[in-house]
Amino acid sequence: MFNNISYGVGQDGKTAEFPGAFVVKSFTLTNNRNKSTDIQKLIKNFTITEEIFSPTLVLHLQIIDNINLFEDYGLCGQEILEFTILKRDLGSKIEKEISLRFVTKEYPSFSRDSEKYDIQYYDIIAISELTYYSSLTKISRSVTGHTADNIKNIFVEDLSISKDRFIITGEPSTNFTGVLPINTPIKNAQWLVNHTYDQHGSPFILFQTILNKVQLSSISSLISDSTNPIYKTFVYRRDYQETPGGASGFQELTHRILGISSNLKLDKINQARQGAFASETRYVDIANKNITTRSFNHSTESSKALSLGKGKNYSGDFGVVKNGAALTLNDMTSAKINYVYTNPSSYGFSSENSNFALSESQHKAQSVIGNLQNESHDIIVYGDFALNVGRKINIDIPKAINYYNQQKFREPGGSGANLNDSSFSGKYLVFKASHRFEEGLYTTQLTIGRDSA
Numbered sequence: 001m002f003n004n005i006s007y008g009v010g011q012d013g014k015t016a017e018f019p020g021a022f023v024v025k026s027f028t029l030t031n032n033r034n035k036s037t038d039i040q041k042l043i044k045n046f047t048i049t050e051e052i053f054s055p056t057l058v059l060h061l062q063i064i065d066n067i068n069l070f071e072d073y074g075l076c077g078q079e080i081l082e083f084t085i086l087k088r089d090l091g092s093k094i095e096k097e098i099s100l101r102f103v104t105k106e107y108p109s110f111s112r113d114s115e116k117y118d119i120q121y122y123d124i125i126a127i128s129e130l131t132y133y134s135s136l137t138k139i140s141r142s143v144t145g146h147t148a149d150n151i152k153n154i155f156v157e158d159l160s161i162s163k164d165r166f167i168i169t170g171e172p173s174t175n176f177t178g179v180l181p182i183n184t185p186i187k188n189a190q191w192l193v194n195h196t197y198d199q200h201g202s203p204f205i206l207f208q209t210i211l212n213k214v215q216l217s218s219i220s221s222l223i224s225d226s227t228n229p230i231y232k233t234f235v236y237r238r239d240y241q242e243t244p245g246g247a248s249g250f251q252e253l254t255h256r257i258l259g260i261s262s263n264l265k266l267d268k269i270n271q272a273r274q275g276a277f278a279s280e281t282r283y284v285d286i287a288n289k290n291i292t293t294r295s296f297n298h299s300t301e302s303s304k305a306l307s308l309g310k311g312k313n314y315s316g317d318f319g320v321v322k323n324g325a326a327l328t329l330n331d332m333t334s335a336k337i338n339y340v341y342t343n344p345s346s347y348g349f350s351s352e353n354s355n356f357a358l359s360e361s362q363h364k365a366q367s368v369i370g371n372l373q374n375e376s377h378d379i380i381v382y383g384d385f386a387l388n389v390g391r392k393i394n395i396d397i398p399k400a401i402n403y404y405n406q407q408k409f410r411e412p413g414g415s416g417a418n419l420n421d422s423s424f425s426g427k428y429l430v431f432k433a434s435h436r437f438e439e440g441l442y443t444t445q446l447t448i449g450r451d452s453a
Helices: 129-135 147-158 185-193 219-223 247-254 268-273 354-372 403-410
Strands: 023-030 036-038 043-051 058-065 080-089 096-106 110-112 120-128 166-169 204-209 213-218 233-235 259-261 278-285 290-297 319-322 325-328 337-342 375-382 392-396 426-438 441-450
Touching: 043 204, 096 129, 120 129, 129 185, 147 166, 147 185, 147 213, 185 204, 213 219, 219 354, 247 375, 268 354, 278 354, 290 354, 337 354, 392 441
Parallel strands: 166 213, 233 392, 278 337
Antiparallel strands: 023 036, 023 080, 043 058, 043 426, 058 120, 080 096, 096 120, 110 120, 204 213, 259 375, 278 290, 319 325, 375 441, 392 426, 426 441
């Protein structure tokens, strides 16, 4: 079962002597009768997941119940789960702490032990409190002004989060005057996010992190080294350079990749259908009753500022022969067809409403998102509260050559070739971070992605 203090914690009960150590200060369950109990010793493991395209945190617990908790506390899907976790790295005086509150959503599995008849197992799925509240309420009102301001107002006014918990990075330039339909606060906020761009056409995304922050960020601000510098470089190797047991050895371990498995994707058909390489946008002008079209070509219209690498992850020469001619990915505009409905007569012939931004930027935004998911990896590292979605990291993966050949590169007169595999090493954006606490060990599993090497 779970322990309050994991192995690897120093005598002071706080200092982590290896990177995966942590301390749970409290973990309470409160039932619908406002009766609370500490459930630490009943937890087999728990995981907190954050995703870059979702403003929702999800908590997954596995419970081993041998004290009849389910019956005695009347568990029914209306429970509050609160916990505080502490981490202080070896050689540091800074105490890192997260305190989060979740509401139970469901109990997806339940079983009894086939040999130990006094033990039962069940899982609990819980979601962040603001998401739970949003799911059960509706809003509708007229709004005007910057879409980013309206999104922030939804979270501050309708979901009651403090202004300092809502962070905006990038420079949103989209305006919107209109009426939000009857929908949940988060869905209305997400609709506005899908109509929010900066002046260069970069789309925005909305997400929540375990640091208890909600963040609205442009893709360009997450890619830029000036606004989002590389948080850390992680390496995949077996040898060590620092002496174990000290602060320098501790830091070396924090940069280690413990495991890697990848869905490389490289699925050009799926990317093309998302509008990554080419698309056609049809503008339906309601006021003037006409339709115009424009074609998008990533090869000629892409921006290096919206790429983590060289800006191109495909060949512009490779094509599929049709009627005797080779069609490249940039030629296949019908792979993704967009419709944008405009009405220049609305709101005093204003040309700066959200549909104007949509007509100017939607095709670019789809291309950016489609390309960013070109290559994907899942890596496991030691746990870090600050290793969140939206972070930019660097990974070093060695070439797939045996030890003898690696040594030849290092010999005098050798090739001097880079031992890192350039196909997989380099900058990545964190799309998903699953913070897992199990058997006294805290690890973070990351799903990372990028457009090109």
